[in-house]
Amino acid sequence: MSDIYDIAVLxxxxxxxxxxxxxxxxxxxxxxxxxxxxxxxQVWRAKSKSIFSAPxxxxxxxxxxxxxxxxxxxxxxxxxxxxxTRLWQVERExxxxxxxxxxxxxxxxxxxxxxxxxxxxxxxxxxxxxxxTPGVLGLAxxxxxxxxxxxxxxxxxxxxxTGPLAFYVASEIRRLGGTVVAVVTxxxxxxxxxxxxxxxxxxxxxxxxxxxxxxxxxxxxPVLWGHTVTSVTGQHAVSAVxxxxxxxxxxxxxxxxxxxxxxxxLGHGLIPAIExxxxxxxxxxxxxxxxxxxxxxxxxxxxxxxxxxxxGDGAGIRGAxxxxxxxxxxxxxxxxxxxxxxxxxxxxxxxxxxxxxxxxGQAMTALSIPxxxxxxxxxxxxITCRCENLTRATIEAEISAGATSTNAxxxxxxxxxxxxxxxxxxxxxxxxxxxxxxxxxxxxxxPTPRPPLRPVPVSAMAEGFDxxxxxxPKPAPL
Amino acid sequence: MIRPIRxxxxxxxxxxxxxxxxxxxxxxxxxxxxxxxALLRSGIRKLSSPARGMFCCMGLCQxxxxxxxxxxxxxxxxxxxxxxxxxxxxxxx
Numbered sequence: 001m002s003d004i005y006d007i008a009v010l011x012x013x014x015x016x017x018x019x020x021x022x023x024x025x026x027x028x029x030x031x032x033x034x035x036x037x038x039x040x041x042q043v044w045r046a047k048s049k050s051i052f053s054a055p056x057x058x059x060x061x062x063x064x065x066x067x068x069x070x071x072x073x074x075x076x077x078x079x080x081x082x083x084x085t086r087l088w089q090v091e092r093e094x095x096x097x098x099x100x101x102x103x104x105x106x107x108x109x110x111x112x113x114x115x116x117x118x119x120x121x122x123x124x125x126x127x128x129x130x131x132x133t134p135g136v137l138g139l140a141x142x143x144x145x146x147x148x149x150x151x152x153x154x155x156x157x158x159x160x161x162t163g164p165l166a167f168y169v170a171s172e173i174r175r176l177g178g179t180v181v182a183v184v185t186x187x188x189x190x191x192x193x194x195x196x197x198x199x200x201x202x203x204x205x206x207x208x209x210x211x212x213x214x215x216x217x218x219x220x221x222p223v224l225w226g227h228t229v230t231s232v233t234g235q236h237a238v239s240a241v242x243x244x245x246x247x248x249x250x251x252x253x254x255x256x257x258x259x260x261x262x263x264x265x266l267g268h269g270l271i272p273a274i275e276x277x278x279x280x281x282x283x284x285x286x287x288x289x290x291x292x293x294x295x296x297x298x299x300x301x302x303x304x305x306x307x308x309x310x311x312g313d314g315a316g317i318r319g320a321x322x323x324x325x326x327x328x329x330x331x332x333x334x335x336x337x338x339x340x341x342x343x344x345x346x347x348x349x350x351x352x353x354x355x356x357x358x359x360x361g362q363a364m365t366a367l368s369i370p371x372x373x374x375x376x377x378x379x380x381x382x383i384t385c386r387c388e389n390l391t392r393a394t395i396e397a398e399i400s401a402g403a404t405s406t407n408a409x410x411x412x413x414x415x416x417x418x419x420x421x422x423x424x425x426x427x428x429x430x431x432x433x434x435x436x437x438x439x440x441x442x443x444x445x446x447p448t449p450r451p452p453l454r455p456v457p458v459s460a461m462a463e464g465f466d467x468x469x470x471x472x473p474k475p476a477p478l
Numbered sequence: 479m480i481r482p483i484r485x486x487x488x489x490x491x492x493x494x495x496x497x498x499x500x501x502x503x504x505x506x507x508x509x510x511x512x513x514x515x516a517l518l519r520s521g522i523r524k525l526s527s528p529a530r531g532m533f534c535c536m537g538l539c540q541x542x543x544x545x546x547x548x549x550x551x552x553x554x555x556x557x558x559x560x561x562x563x564x565x566x567x568x569x570x571x
Binding site: 035042048049050051052053054055105122123132133134135136137138140141142144145148149150151153154171174175176177211212214215218219235236237386387389418419420423424454455457459 | 480481482483484485486487488489490491492493507508509510511512514515518519523524525528529530531532533534535536537538539540541543549550554557558
């Protein structure tokens with residue numbers, strides 16, 4: 001293929017892979033960039049190379065179908081798939097997009113006329129005392145381990161969190177030979193009843209959820225509705241988990257109970273990964289029903305920025321099924337804007353299908369919308385910024401001293417400047433600012449995004465550099 | 479006990495165990511499996527200081543970062559291979 005691709009796609013999950021496939025179908029040259037060795041994203045993550053055979057699940061089947069379609073396209077040469085490759089900077093170069101990549105410790109640059117970002121989501125974990133203890137995993141993190149390694153996170157696990165993920169993880173841990181000590185969810189049964197109408201339009205998924213519940217109930221696994229984990233015990237490994245009931249705003253109340261466990265899966269919903277979109281110039285707005293801060297984009301992926309398209313969970317958490325449709329749509333829209341004709345009919349049909357599927361996804365997202373009482377899950381001494389080991393008290397003192405924006409806290413305390421780049425503290429920090437200053441969350445945007453989007457080793461940036469190559473000007477004559 | 483979802487762990491076919499080292503300790507892992515999973519099976523949960531282990535499992539949190547051939551890499555993004563020599567990275571405290 002030529003040096004300049006027509007369309008570059010970031011992320012090979014359900015959205016990005018489908019965007020690449022639909023764009024390639026129109027005859028455009030396509031580059032697909034993805035962090036993982038195999039396509040599938042986190043939701044349909046492929047098994048690692050150590051797994052030769054394993055019983056299928058709906059997720060593994062969906063992922064295998066996607067990977068088969070992608071392999072067909074890469075074999076034909078219609079898509080270049082760069083796996084194990086990270087995007088760390090994106091910028092304009094004339095009318096083109098310059099994509100700065102990192103792979104195997106080396107940097108590289110690719111250019112494209114149009115850019116489709118399907119960067120997916122990351123997880124929000126509300127800080128609780130002891131959440132930094134080894135053995136505490138994110139709930140979505142646990143799914144990565146379960147899917148790629150077919151391994152439970154420990155011998156005895158407490159699974160806690162919001163939405164359907166807690167039940168999925170509990171069920172998978174049991175299927176893979178682990179023991180679930182308890183499932184703890186702040187949601188109540190009535191929250192799920194409210195989601196039922198939207199779930200009825202996806203009977204297969206509803207049935208699957210019912211199957212997980214049946215397994216937990218028949219297996220006598222305690223399911224604690226309206227409860228949360230309030231503390232984790234253990235110095236170098238989890239030894240026990242403290243659980244308390246929560247009220248309607250999820251503030252803890254009543255007596256604590258304890259579960260012995262060697263691991264805890266903890267997660268409170270997904271957040272769109274918006275940094276690449278922001279670097280590319282997309283505006284963002286706050287929409288709790290879509291996972292918090294969301295870039296402005298139409299259903300067909302188009303944005304206010306020429307040549308930039310956003311799709312999948314990175315454009316608002318709507319789930320894998322909606323992501324597939326929106327990915328296909330965004331790929332076609334990008335191709336159509338590059339001059340391909342005759343796509344309008346298909347795009348209209350996809351837009352209608354997307355509306356129906358997002359209804360289910362958004363009903364699931366709604367179960368994880370943070371509530372005001374969650375702030376009380378942490379104490380003054382609870383670490384909020386994991387990278388810099390900043391406690392809630394330290395951050396709150398800085399807010400009281402006048403640091404009332406996420407940028408100010410980043411400059412003042414390095415909260416969000418550590419190795420993770422603020423990916424695991426910013427939601428909790430915004431909650432603290434909102435509470436201390438009585439400002440709405442919608443008025444507390446995340447810090448200004450800066451490259452690198454992923455850590456880049458200095459050796460990669462300075463690759464091929466030799467000290468003797470330094471141009472040393474001739475000394476001026478005396 | 480009735481279990482609609484039975485354990486399927488014994489139905490999973492895995493690659494051969496291969497030796498690798500972690501801070502000089504001789505360990506084994508399935509060839510091609512993610513390093514964090516192999517360490518977890520060997521009972522190693524704490525990967526950096528102060529006590530931190532694998533957390534996000536997808537290469538974002540950087541808490542499982544280790545040194546391999548002088549390069550710092552996330553253990554959750556490294557595949558186990560024979561003779562892999564892994565060093566833990568003591569974080570700034």
